[in-house]
Amino acid sequence: MARMKFLCDADRCIECNACVTACKNEHEVPWGINRRRVVTINDGKPGERSVSMACMHCTDAPCAAVCPVSCFYTTVDKVVLHSKDLCIGCGYCFYACPFGAPQYPKVGNFGSRGKMDKCTYCAGGPEADFSTVEYEKYGRNRLAEGKLPLCAEMCSTKSLLAGDGDIIASIYKERVMKRGYGSGAWGWKTAYKETVNV
Amino acid sequence: MTTTNEKSDKSGVDRRTFFRAGSGAAMVAAATVVGAEPAAASETQEERLKARYRESDHVKAFYRVNRY
Numbered sequence: 001m002a003r004m005k006f007l008c009d010a011d012r013c014i015e016c017n018a019c020v021t022a023c024k025n026e027h028e029v030p031w032g033i034n035r036r037r038v039v040t041i042n043d044g045k046p047g048e049r050s051v052s053m054a055c056m057h058c059t060d061a062p063c064a065a066v067c068p069v070s071c072f073y074t075t076v077d078k079v080v081l082h083s084k085d086l087c088i089g090c091g092y093c094f095y096a097c098p099f100g101a102p103q104y105p106k107v108g109n110f111g112s113r114g115k116m117d118k119c120t121y122c123a124g125g126p127e128a129d130f131s132t133v134e135y136e137k138y139g140r141n142r143l144a145e146g147k148l149p150l151c152a153e154m155c156s157t158k159s160l161l162a163g164d165g166d167i168i169a170s171i172y173k174e175r176v177m178k179r180g181y182g183s184g185a186w187g188w189k190t191a192y193k194e195t196v197n198v
Numbered sequence: 199m200t201t202t203n204e205k206s207d208k209s210g211v212d213r214r215t216f217f218r219a220g221s222g223a224a225m226v227a228a229a230t231v232v233g234a235e236p237a238a239a240s241e242t243q244e245e246r247l248k249a250r251y252r253e254s255d256h257v258k259a260f261y262r263v264n265r266y
Contacts, residue, residue, distance in 0.1 A: 124242055
């Protein structure tokens with residue numbers, strides 16, 4: 001059974017933010033939040049690296065472990081999704097997530113946050129596939145259409161990879177072998193308790 | 199001397215009947231709107247967890263171009 005993963009080849013990322021924009025447009029993500037963002041370290045200095053970050057759909061997801069209303073569930077594809085009908089916006093998942101993925105579009109006075117929003121791996125949510133309700137709450141369900149997350153599909157430098165973990169790991173290995181260097185599969189150890197050995 | 203009911207009987211429709219009919223029509227309209235969106239129903243537990251990924255031609259093309 002295929003295990004869905006993200007892999008950002010940091011040696012190829014040019015911080016164009018197309019993944020961020022594509023995601024925001026595809027899912028009509030509310031103002032003020034992004035499901036994906038690009039983080040740059042050593043900006044403007046030698047050795048600068050950029051990494052595109054979103055929910056990594058962890059094995060044994062910490063967000064699910066701390067959720068007091070158990071609104072998270074992991075599909076057979078190992079995509080971590082959540083129900084906005086159950087979410088109470090407590091914010092525990094935000095504190096637990098090592099990648100800062102959970103976002104709150106309706107932060108209000110007195111600590112109210114509304115329903116949590118995060119990357120769905122373009123796999124929708126617990127509503128019926130392709131329904132209007134699913135689109136409004138969680139965005140488009142590309143996985144059910146036989147496609148992959150749009151952020152990865154439209155990455156101009158092919159830095160962001162998505163799909164079957166074994167296949168994208170082999171693609172990354174090929175690249176590293178060919179060019180002779182690689183900065184590693186960023187976040188894999190934290191998210192999947194494994195890494196890509198080249 | 200005539201009572202309120204008698205007055206309304208003469209005019210054909212009294213205030214309460216009018217609003218009762220109005221609320222009934224609103225409920226029918228609401229039911230029609232709900233009925234028009236059957237896809238809004240949540241999935242069962244099995245449907246939620248089922249695999250959606252498949253290695254379609256689209257996905258194979260993605261893997262292929264990423265090997266360049």
